[in-house]
Each structure stands twice: as structure tokens, then as C-alpha cells.
Amino acid sequence: MIELCMDFYKKYAAFNERLMLGDKLFMDRSAKGCRVGGRQTGDSRPVNFPRIGIYAGEGASHSWLWFVDMFDRMGFHDLVFLDATAIQREALAGIDVLAVSGGDTFAxxxxxxxxxxxSLFKFISAGGMYxxxxxGAYLVMNSxxxxxxDFNFSAVKITNLSKALPNCRLLPHKFAMSYGCDYIFHPVREAVRLKTxxxxxxxxxxxxQAPLYGGPAMIAPDEAQVLATYEGFSPKTVFLVDEKFAYETLVGKAAALRxxxxxxxxxxxxxxxxxxxxxAANAFLAEAIYWDNQYPAARQQTADCDLPLSEAESRSLLKDIKREVSNARISASSIELRPVRWLIGAKYYEPExxxxxLQALWRRLTYLEKRGFLKATAERSSLLRRYAKETTALMRQLKQQVDQACDTCGAAENLFGLLQRFAITFLEMYFQTARTHI
Incomplete structure (x- = not known):
């Protein structure tokens, strides 16, 4: 197994703080691994602090928040949250990396x-990193x-595509989706073993290891580089098909490629x-960004920031948000294990x-309280208060409907849409505030 020191996240956070302060760093790669330092050698590359866009628009599931958590822990704090309209309007021109996580590819x-x-083709062709x-992987494969x-950017083939579905052993609602006359099926879920x-x-x-939740097993075209392959399964792997068939579908196939x-x-x-x-999977992505972000967007500073609120207004806003998120968490925890799920678009969502x-907001409140002030306009403050109150009200409504065995699909769809907007607005404030000490 790849071994990582316990301070891996702190190490990258320290590198990124130095980069934001204007220090010059370089990355070397050798058979012994990667090294980042202040001395340039013949084969090293300069490390550029990236502005990273995260797609959080229509079709995105909750998993974009995993990118947020990973980048936050490693000090990649210059984040921009993008929806489809922003991308159509050339918002990619100001960023270096675009991250697209799970969800409904067709949506x-x-x-x-x-x-x-x-816009996406123009961004990548000019030196951007996707x-x-x-x-997010399925989206840009030839189809x-x-x-x-419209997104035929890479001639990747996948092995989890079939005209006839194999027998499903578990979780039929998570197992497959139609793809024209064929089906994309998911042989396993949870942690799988990978090899670089x-x-x-x-x-x-x-x-x-990394978790698999419907992603592809790939056959790379000649011009692509296979970076990691599926090596096998872990004690936590959940088999949705026969284990032998899962092995044939996944093992030896590309799990990551460039x-x-x-x-x-x-x-x-x-x-x-x-x-x-x-x-270890997080380290894989961080090192990829450091190595391949070689055409930084022309800019003199990080993303625009709101002016700071007064300490009194900051405390008041955080108190209001904390109260409502706490109330919403209580209601959410009471239905978390209930046997209910909602089909929203082509994806199923569970109460968990x-x-x-809610946890993405809750975990960051303590840090913001310690900062003593927030970067937010009066408009953003008002929006956050409104979203917080609406979240509590809609969460209570959903809980009541679940308790009464009513149809909850409409309330759930409204709630997830609201949570998406609330999280984006809150996280924009959070990362603007986090950057201000640099």
C-alpha cells in the first residue's frame, strides 16, 4: 500500500500558503516519488497556485462537496463554484482547474x-485542467x-456497458441505467483496491483504495496514459453482481487516466x-494538479472577495445560521435511517x-466563529439567513411527511435544490474569509 505521513494535508496546506505569499516552488518526480521544494532542477516543473472551479450546477449530486472537503484540508482555498450558465458565459476563462464529480451525466x-x-473545449485546449x-468522467467520453x-473529448471505451444486463444481486435501484439500446451497469460499490x-x-x-459509486472501468485510447488500474476488492466492497463477473469487468482495467x-x-x-x-487518492489528485497546472490563467490575485462585515454583524449572522442548521440537523437525523429514497432526475437520493x-456547513462554523469576522455583502448575509430559515422549515415539512407516510418526492426535490444553493452561498463566504489572512 502507498504510505502517507500523518501530516500530508498540513504539508500541502503549507505549500499552498507559501505559493499564495509569492514563494516559488518546484516539483520533481522520480522513482522515489514526488518532491516539492524551493530549488529548481533540470526536470522539475514550477508549481502554480491554482484557481479551481467546482461544478455544482444542475445534475450535480452531493459529491461535489467531497472536492470541497479535500481542497479545504490541503489549503486549495481559491475556489469558484460554477453552474451551467456560468460555464456557458465563459467563467472558465478565469480558472486553472475544473473539477466535476458525480451526479446525473445526462442532466x-x-x-x-x-x-x-x-466553453469547456476552449478552456481545456488553451491549457486548462479537467x-x-x-x-464527470463519463461526460467527456466519446458518445x-x-x-x-457535444462532449466527445476523449476516445475512452468502458467495460461496464452491455446490451444485456447481468443478474443483479443487491441494490437494483443503484445497479444500472439505460444508455440508448445498451445499459451502463455498476458491478460493485464502496472501496476497491487500485494500483498506480x-x-x-x-x-x-x-x-x-478509493470508493466506487457507479464510475466507469475504462480502456484507454492509444494517446492516453493509464495512471491507475483496478487491482481488486476490499473487505468493504459490496458486490452487485457475481464476484467473478465483477472481477472480469473491473480488474486490470483503467481506474484513472490522463x-x-x-x-x-x-x-x-x-x-x-x-x-x-x-x-492516498486525495494525494494522487493534489500531485496531479501541481504537476499539470502549467498554464495558469492570467490574473494578479485570487477571486474577488466581498468586504468584511463588522464583528458584531458577523457574530449575529453566524448565530442565525448555526441555530437553523442545528434545528435542521435534528430533523434530518430523525429520518436518516428510515427506509425511504427519492428519484430525482436519474439518481436516487437517501435521507443520509x-x-x-448540513455537515458541510456545520463543521465550518467553529472556524468562522474563531476568525471573528466574515467576508460577505449585506445581500449575501440576507440570502444566507433566508436559506437557513427555509432549510429548517422544509426539513421539518419533509420529516412530517415521512412520519405520516405521505408522498415526499416533491418536498425532497425542493429540499435538495435549496441545500445546493445554501451550501454554495455559505462556502463562497467561507473561502473568501479563509483567504483573507494570506
């Missing part, structure tokens, strides 16, 4: 449309399907390398995913 493609596809996990064929190749960002061959496009590149990952409980959003 993302439909929301972006040809204009979004054109990181796609799960749905003949209307809508998806000589092309991996860390330069060292070794095993590590595909060039113009001056830029695409990193496509089947498993969720960004999941915050898998540090509500808590993912």
Missing part, C-alpha cells in the same frame, strides 16, 4: 448544452448519444478519488445525503 450535459461544451470523477456527443502505474502523478507504483487535449489535459477517474476518507450538506 449535466443537457444543462451545459452545446454552448457549455464549446478532473472528472464518476459522472453517439444526442447531448453527450509508472505514469501516475506520484511516480511511484503502489496500491491504494488524456491530452490541445495544451491542456483531462484526468478521468472511475472511483471518487476526491472522497475525503481516502488520503441531506446530512452531507
Amino acid at each position: 449535466v450535459a443537457k444543462a451545459l448544452g452545446p454552448a457549455g461544451a464549446g 478532473i472528472g470523477s464518476c459522472a 453517439s448519444k444526442p447531448g453527450l456527443n 502505474t509508472v505514469h501516475s502523478p506520484c511516480g511511484v507504483q503502489g496500491e491504494f 488524456s491530452a487535449l490541445g495544451k491542456g489535459c483531462l484526468y478521468l477517474c472511475g472511483p471518487h478519488f476526491e472522497h475525503p476518507r481516502f488520503p 445525503k441531506i446530512m452531507v450538506f
Whole structure:
């Protein structure tokens, strides 16, 4: 297994703080791994502090918050949250890396449309870096399907595609989805074993784990580099098909690859390398960003920031948010284990995913309280208070409907949409505040 020191996240946070302060750092790769330092050697590359866009628009599931957690822990604090409209309007021109996580691939493609596809192609071709996990990986693979064929950026083939579905042993609602006359099926879920190749960002061959929640097993085109392969399964792997069939579908196939496009590149990952409980997979992505972000967008500073609120107004706003999020968490925890789920678009959502959003807010409140002030406009403050109150009210309504065995699909869909907006607005404030001490 790839071994990481316990202060891996702190190490990257320290590197990123130095970069934001204007220090020059360089990365070397060798058979012994990656090294970041202040001395340039013949084969080293300069490390550029990235502005990272995270897609959190239509079609995105809760898993974009995993990218948030990973980047936050490693000090990648210059984050921008993008929806389809922003991408269509050339918002990618000001960022270096775009991260697209899980969700409904067809919904993302439909929301972006040809204009979004054109903006994305232009961004990558000019030197941008695209990181796609799960749905984000499927999105940019060559396809003949209307809508998806606007995003034919990499000629990757997948092995979890079949005209006839294999027998499903568990979780039929998570097992497969139609893809024209074929089906994309998911042989396993949860943690799987992966193995890096000589092309991996860390330069060292070794095993590590990452969770698989519907992502592809890939066959790379000749022009792409396989960075990691599926090596096997873990004690936590859940088999949705016969184990032998799962082995044949996954093991030895590409779990992560790099595909060039113009001056830029695409990193496509089947498993969720960004999941915050898998540090070796997180390191894989961090080192990829340091190594391949070689065409930083022309800019003099990090993303625009709001002016700071007074300490009194900051305390008042945090108190209001904390009260409502606490109330919403109480209601959410009471239905977390209830046997209910909601089909929203092409994806099923369970009650536990509500808590993912609420925890993303709750965990960051203590840090903001210690800062003593917030970066937020009066408009953002008002919006956050409104979203917080609406979240509590809608969460209580959903709980009541679950308790009464009513139809809850409408309330759940409204709640997840609200949680998405609330989280984005809150996190924009959080990262603006986090950057101000630099």
C-alpha cells in the first residue's frame, strides 16, 4: 500500500500558503516519488497556485462537496463554484482547474448544452485542467448519444456497458441505467483496491483504495496514459453482481487516466478519488494538479472577495445560521435511517445525503466563529439567513411527511435544490474569509 505521513494535508496546506505569499516552488518526480521544494532542477516543473472551479450546477449530486472537503484540508482555498450558465458565459476563462464529480451525466450535459461544451473545449485546449470523477468522467467520453456527443473529448471505451444486463444481486435501484439500446451497469460499490502505474502523478507504483459509486472501468485510447488500474476488492466492497463477473469487468482495467487535449489535459477517474476518507487518492489528485497546472490563467490575485462585515454583524449572522442548521440537523437525523429514497432526475437520493450538506456547513462554523469576522455583502448575509430559515422549515415539512407516510418526492426535490444553493452561498463566504489572512 502507498504510505502517507500523518501530516500530508498540513504539508500541502503549507505549500499552498507559501505559493499564495509569492514563494516559488518546484516539483520533481522520480522513482522515489514526488518532491516539492524551493530549488529548481533540470526536470522539475514550477508549481502554480491554482484557481479551481467546482461544478455544482444542475445534475450535480452531493459529491461535489467531497472536492470541497479535500481542497479545504490541503489549503486549495481559491475556489469558484460554477453552474451551467456560468460555464456557458465563459467563467472558465478565469480558472486553472475544473473539477466535476458525480451526479446525473445526462442532466449535466443537457444543462451545459452545446454552448457549455464549446466553453469547456476552449478552456481545456488553451491549457486548462479537467478532473472528472464518476459522472464527470463519463461526460467527456466519446458518445453517439444526442447531448453527450457535444462532449466527445476523449476516445475512452468502458467495460461496464452491455446490451444485456447481468443478474443483479443487491441494490437494483443503484445497479444500472439505460444508455440508448445498451445499459451502463455498476458491478460493485464502496472501496476497491487500485494500483498506480509508472505514469501516475506520484511516480511511484503502489496500491491504494478509493470508493466506487457507479464510475466507469475504462480502456484507454492509444494517446492516453493509464495512471491507475483496478487491482481488486476490499473487505468493504459490496458486490452487485457475481464476484467473478465483477472481477472480469473491473480488474486490470483503467481506474484513472490522463488524456491530452490541445495544451491542456483531462484526468478521468472511475472511483471518487476526491472522497475525503481516502488520503492516498486525495494525494494522487493534489500531485496531479501541481504537476499539470502549467498554464495558469492570467490574473494578479485570487477571486474577488466581498468586504468584511463588522464583528458584531458577523457574530449575529453566524448565530442565525448555526441555530437553523442545528434545528435542521435534528430533523434530518430523525429520518436518516428510515427506509425511504427519492428519484430525482436519474439518481436516487437517501435521507443520509441531506446530512452531507448540513455537515458541510456545520463543521465550518467553529472556524468562522474563531476568525471573528466574515467576508460577505449585506445581500449575501440576507440570502444566507433566508436559506437557513427555509432549510429548517422544509426539513421539518419533509420529516412530517415521512412520519405520516405521505408522498415526499416533491418536498425532497425542493429540499435538495435549496441545500445546493445554501451550501454554495455559505462556502463562497467561507473561502473568501479563509483567504483573507494570506
